[in-house]
Amino acid sequence: MVKVNIIFYSMYGHVYKMAEAVAAGAREVEGAEVGIYQVPETLPEEVLGKMGAIETKKLFAHIPVLTRDMNEEVLAGADALIFGTPTRYGNMTAQMRAVLDGLGGLWNRDAFVGKVGSVFTSSGTQHGGQESTILTFHVTLLHLGMVIVGLPYAEKRQTRMDEITGGSPYGASTIAAGDGSRQPSENELEMARYQGKHVTQIAKKIAGR
Numbered sequence: 001m002v003k004v005n006i007i008f009y010s011m012y013g014h015v016y017k018m019a020e021a022v023a024a025g026a027r028e029v030e031g032a033e034v035g036i037y038q039v040p041e042t043l044p045e046e047v048l049g050k051m052g053a054i055e056t057k058k059l060f061a062h063i064p065v066l067t068r069d070m071n072e073e074v075l076a077g078a079d080a081l082i083f084g085t086p087t088r089y090g091n092m093t094a095q096m097r098a099v100l101d102g103l104g105g106l107w108n109r110d111a112f113v114g115k116v117g118s119v120f121t122s123s124g125t126q127h128g129g130q131e132s133t134i135l136t137f138h139v140t141l142l143h144l145g146m147v148i149v150g151l152p153y154a155e156k157r158q159t160r161m162d163e164i165t166g167g168s169p170y171g172a173s174t175i176a177a178g179d180g181s182r183q184p185s186e187n188e189l190e191m192a193r194y195q196g197k198h199v200t201q202i203a204k205k206i207a208g209r
Helices: 014-027 045-050 054-060 068-076 094-101 104-108 130-144 186-207
Strands: 002-008 032-038 080-086 116-123 173-175
Touching (some): 002 186, 014 032, 014 186, 032 186, 045 054, 080 186, 116 130
Parallel strands (some): 002 080
16 A cells, blocks of 8 residues: 655645645555645634635635644655645745644654655746746755655646646646636646656555555
8 A cells, every 4th residue: 555645735726626636646546545635724714804715715624634743644654745835926835834844853753755745736827936836845855855756748738739728847737817717627637637646656666565
């Protein structure tokens, strides 16, 4: 059995939908045990209300929230971790950063060395920092000692020119539009499924299972 956990932050549901697609792809691998977790929200409800996120967050309210006391089992206990975050000025969200910044104890024990890490993202515009968000995320994964896996060009959907779409060799992505009205396209979801399966297959090989 290979254990894969998807850890995401989502405000309007776009990254959540991508996370479900990643999980679906991971489950295609025989022997895969796949979990999905959302990171804790740090914004007060009043602010979320002003941002119009109260209702959208209900879409994935059933997904367990990753608390600090779960890090040992959910993060250090997995063979692969696939992270999903929207872009914030070309970087991961503060909510995701807070989780990673709390891993010092596990980092000190080399708890992540040799595990597979991968990232997917979302932005409001076509060039809203998708690549820089994933690449800067990779820096943290390297510090943790993880083996980084992206979205290889074997996944031909990222080369499409007949429609607007996310996706790069660094990881799957979606474009939400400035007002969040655009939902992940089938092409973007298929790339997320591919990434989930690809990461799980590699983790299974590394684990020798």
